[in-house]
Amino acid sequence: MHQRIIAVGLLTLSMAIGGCRRDDNATRDRSTASSAAPSKDRASELQRQREDDLAKMDARVAALEREYQEQRAERPSGTAGTTSTAALRTEVKSDVADVRKAVDNLRTTTPENWWDRHMAALRMGFDDVETDVKRFTGRRTLGPSKRSRVTDASGEPVSTAPFTSSRDKFVADMHARVDAMKKALDNVKTSGPRKTELNDLRARVNKLGNDLDSLKSASPEDWWALSKARVSDYIDRVDKSVSRLDNKR
Secondary structure (H helix, E strand, O other): OHHHHHHHHHHHHHHHHHHHHHHHHHHHHHHHHHHHHHHHHHHHHHHHHHHHHHHHHHHHHHHHHHHHHHHHHHOOOOOOOOHHHHHHHHHHHHHHHHHHHHHHHHHOOOOOOHHHHHHHHHHHHHHHHHHHHHHHHOOOOOOOOOOOOOEOOOOOEOOOOOHHHHHHHHHHHHHHHHHHHHHHHHOOOOOOHHHHHHHHHHHHHHHHHHHHHHHOOOOHHHHHHHHHHHHHHHHHHHHHHHHHHHHOO
């Protein structure tokens, strides 16, 4: 009799323990599911925001392309105009094509490839401004030479350092170039139309320096904000170029 009671008691205790374990597992499953749901919702929200940003950029670029084509139709190539106007039209034509490529490139930018693309795009911007500074000042070199880059089989740049050290090295290298450009422009004395061009160049160099200062505290989580801002700035510059072309008519 006592053995039967003990056996029943042990069975009851075992069932109770098993029930508790099932309850604990169910609680953990619900907790895991509840924590995963906000994370998934957040990722979906960020993706929707990126798609919305891209749609707005597409609309802006399409408007620029239409405006440029309308101006071409009103004043076809080969019509009267100064040499500077013709050069500006060639430059704007290239910019309009390149800004479309920049938006398309942004569409395939990811947390894994954004930093290499960001550095490459900023270097190109530095090269463009540096070329104009050399032309304006008549100098062949401005200071620090360009550093070589490690590339993969397709020629794409490859990061060889952790993000923070790579970021700090890049900012330091580019700041040296900004300082060299500022020094070269400080030695220029001019007036009239060239004074206007000088002020424009100084503003572009200062903008490069400000962008670098903003990059000093950047983290990998800022990848979309930084990439979007860079392309948006490019669209703004092309917009101004198209407007300048309209004023030259």
